[in-house]
Amino acid sequence: MTPTSSHLIDFIRSKYRTQGSIPLHAPSFGASERKYLLDCLDSTFVSSVGAYVDRFEDEFARITGAAKAVSVVNGTAGLHVALRLVGVEPGDLVLTQSLSFVATCNAIAYCGAQPLFADVDRETMGLSPTAMEALLEEVALRDEGGAVHRATGRRIRACVPMHTFGHPADLDGLVAVCDKWGIALVEDAAEALGSLYHGRHVGLFGLIGVFSFNGNKIVTTGGGGALVFTETQLAARARHLTTTAKRPHAWEFVHDELGYNYRMPNINAALGCAQLERLPGFVEAKRALAADYAEFLRGSDLAFCSEPAGTRSNYWLCAVVCPDRATRDALLTETNAKGLGMRPVWMPMHQTAMYRDAPRGPLPMTEFLAEHVVNLPSSPPPGTAGNGAA
Numbered sequence: 001m002t003p004t005s006s007h008l009i010d011f012i013r014s015k016y017r018t019q020g021s022i023p024l025h026a027p028s029f030g031a032s033e034r035k036y037l038l039d040c041l042d043s044t045f046v047s048s049v050g051a052y053v054d055r056f057e058d059e060f061a062r063i064t065g066a067a068k069a070v071s072v073v074n075g076t077a078g079l080h081v082a083l084r085l086v087g088v089e090p091g092d093l094v095l096t097q098s099l100s101f102v103a104t105c106n107a108i109a110y111c112g113a114q115p116l117f118a119d120v121d122r123e124t125m126g127l128s129p130t131a132m133e134a135l136l137e138e139v140a141l142r143d144e145g146g147a148v149h150r151a152t153g154r155r156i157r158a159c160v161p162m163h164t165f166g167h168p169a170d171l172d173g174l175v176a177v178c179d180k181w182g183i184a185l186v187e188d189a190a191e192a193l194g195s196l197y198h199g200r201h202v203g204l205f206g207l208i209g210v211f212s213f214n215g216n217k218i219v220t221t222g223g224g225g226a227l228v229f230t231e232t233q234l235a236a237r238a239r240h241l242t243t244t245a246k247r248p249h250a251w252e253f254v255h256d257e258l259g260y261n262y263r264m265p266n267i268n269a270a271l272g273c274a275q276l277e278r279l280p281g282f283v284e285a286k287r288a289l290a291a292d293y294a295e296f297l298r299g300s301d302l303a304f305c306s307e308p309a310g311t312r313s314n315y316w317l318c319a320v321v322c323p324d325r326a327t328r329d330a331l332l333t334e335t336n337a338k339g340l341g342m343r344p345v346w347m348p349m350h351q352t353a354m355y356r357d358a359p360r361g362p363l364p365m366t367e368f369l370a371e372h373v374v375n376l377p378s379s380p381p382p383g384t385a386g387n388g389a390a
């Protein structure tokens with residue numbers, strides 16, 4: 001049986017216990033957020049130096065299992081500096097998926113590089129190792145310096161898969177292709193804090209993993225991001241580049257290369273420290289919500305997007321695949337008219353004005369998902385561990 005939009009709306013309203021509007025995703029704050037923010041104000045250390053920044057980075061590294069975490073002003077800045085750190089230069093190509101938020105490609109463009117798009121897999125909605133390998137076989141050659149785009153001689157320097165809606169991409173497959181071709185792997189894990197791939201936190205499978213703490217993410221610092229590293233030397237370079245490349249000195253201002261003012265302010269980190277304490281509750285609540293959606297939609301023509309095999313997703317945004325575009329549009333129109341924050345997926349990047357000239361392989365799954373996927377309201381519902389209940 002197909003649950004009509006009105007059945008689905010009733011189900012969502014019962015979960016969120018309201019007849020009012022229900023956002024796609026809303027942050028949740030409690031007593032610790034207030035306490036740490038006030039403490040930060042009282043200390044006067046609200047800017048780029050302060051104890052909360054160090055505490056946030058230590059806690060973030062502990063939670064993810066990283067050797068080191070470096071916090072930044074937002075996820076986009078994090079991606080930008082990550083690409084610089086792995087050596088992306090003007091004129092380079094960076095393999096990535098077209099099915100992503102615009103920040104992934106923008107970070108590539110900020111380096112003067114251009115995206116090279118490969119298709120995504122249906123199960124993960126993330127970059128497909130099979131599509132990537134086929135594309136490389138067709139357009140690239142391997143020399144001692146790595147992968148080169150045959151037609152133009154441009155280096156294919158890095159690869160940025162994205163863990164779509166929190167579902168881990170096929171990391172074993174992607175690591176194998178990157179290793180074979182000598183391409184640096186940077187994970188866009190902006191949406192995937194709390195997600196595991198074969199028991200290991202995402203973000204740790206390549207050289208750098210990048211997270212976002214924008215207001216719509218599972219954990220927010222207002223605005224913010226973090227880079228994680230399995231290796232401390234690269235982390236030290238990240239710290240240097242994100243703090244205007246200033247050499248440590250008590251009073252002298254010596255900047256020894258082009259750096260960025262990308263350090264996360266202490267006041268944002270204070271909020272983040274409180275939010276990180278609640279991450280397990282957020283993940284538990286969102287996984288329970290996902291299980292309830294999956295059960296409600298079982299046997300309907302809206303296919304719920306479950307976590308890929310071998311992974312534990314944070315289910316940042318729950319999603320369904322509609323049978324056709326007309327059903328998707330009707331669902332979006334009806335639910336939004338009734339105050340429910342349902343959204344389509346992003347316009348694929350190869351269809352935007354900025355990136356339509358970027359080189360690419362065939363993208364049939366990207367285009368299919370872009371026309372069929374709808375995100376469902378995904379905040380931790382009231383009374384769950386992620387919202388209100390201790």
Ligand SMILES: Cc1ncc(COP(=O)(O)O)c(C=O)c1O
Pocket residue numbers: 074075076077100101103104162188190191211212213214224225
């Ligand atoms: C996939 C992806 N990459 C990058 C970003 C950029 O993060 P920010 O908004 O913190 O700059 C986001 C989210 O906003 C995202 O969803």
